[in-house]
Amino acid sequence: MKASRLICLLLAVPILLQTSTGWGVAKETAFQVKETAHFQIEHQDENMAGRLARVAEDVFPRILRDLDAPSPLDLPIWKGRKIRVTLYNTRAEYTHLATHPPWSDGHADSFKLVITMHREQSSGAMGRLFTHELTHLIFDNYLGFSHTSVNWISEGLAELEEARFARQAEQTALYIEQIRKGTYIPLEQLVYMDVHWERDSDKVRLWYAEALALSLVTYLIKGHGERTFQNFLSVLRKKSVDQSLEAVYGPQIKNVKDLQESWLQYMKTHEQRW
Numbered sequence: 656m657k658a659s660r661l662i663c664l665l666l667a668v669p670i671l672l673q674t675s676t677g678w679g680v681a682k683e684t685a686f687q688v689k690e691t692a693h694f695q696i697e698h699q700d701e702n703m704a705g706r707l708a709r710v711a712e713d714v715f716p717r718i719l720r721d722l723d724a725p726s727p728l729d730l731p732i733w734k735g736r737k738i739r740v741t742l743y744n745t746r747a748e749y750t751h752l753a754t755h756p757p758w759s760d761g762h763a764d765s766f767k768l769v770i771t772m773h774r775e776q777s778s779g780a781m782g783r784l785f786t787h788e789l790t791h792l793i794f795d796n797y798l799g800f801s802h803t804s805v806n807w808i809s810e811g812l813a814e815l816e817e818a819r820f821a822r823q824a825e826q827t828a829l830y831i832e833q834i835r836k837g838t839y840i841p842l843e844q845l846v847y848m849d850v851h852w853e854r855d856s857d858k859v860r861l862w863y864a865e866a867l868a869l870s871l872v873t874y875l876i877k878g879h880g881e882r883t884f885q886n887f888l889s890v891l892r893k894k895s896v897d898q899s900l901e902a903v904y905g906p907q908i909k910n911v912k913d914l915q916e917s918w919l920q921y922m923k924t925h926e927q928r929w
């Protein structure tokens with residue numbers, strides 16, 4: 656989700672949606688399905704689904720390329736399956752029926768290859784959000800669900816891909832401010848944080864800003880090279896975060912503590928303007 660990757664269990668009936676209209680009264684809303692090469696989009700708005708389909712097939716190969724991930728057909732759980740995208744009509748339906756927190760607008764279930772979102776937002780925002788969720792889904796499957804401590808990398812990459820749709824000026828300003836004030840979340844905490852359960856919205860915003868592409872993940876890519884980062888992801892499929900950092904970025908960076916030091920140093924010399 657635009658925040659975390661909880662498992663969504665309430666989508667057992669993909670094509671027919673139960674919409675509650677009062678006490679015990681429910682009406683079934685039929686979804687149409689738009690098929691593309693890699694996606695199955697359930698929707699009630701042909702126009703919107705068409706736009707989403709174009710974004711989907713456009714960003715799909717790009718994300719694979721950026722991660723240097725193999726074709727999804729080669730990933731274990733993916734064989735022969737399309738990603739199902741459910742586009743709810745309203746935010747209320749999305750929040751209520753898929754039980755997502757009120758600050759969420761989209762969600763990826765990487766195990767089931769399902770993305771849920773709603774269309775009560777601009778098509779630009781939907782494109783960014785979709786890109787974000789798809790990055791999580793591809794990353795999780797590429798990494799093979801072996802770690803719980805890679806959420807921050809997943810989030811950074813998702814924000815990086817999303818940022819290609821829109822500049823993240825507000826986010827950038829936020830984390831620069833946090834670094835300046837010294838109130839950023841220590842990386843050793845950030846690595847194990849699951850913001851889905853966090854109710855403090857300031858903390859959630861900060862977590863995003865810190866995990867934002869332009870900070871940690873971008874630092875790894877810009878500071879050490881894209882190829883090296885892809886190599887890091889590849890090692891991460893088999894080893895812990897610390898082991899992978901040491902194997903690829905050592906001896907300078909041997910663990911998340913070193914990463915924090917070197918990231919801060921980089922931010923202070925390259926990004927900060929104070």
Ligand SMILES: [Zn+2]
Nearest residue numbers: 656657658659
């Ligand atoms: Zn996310």
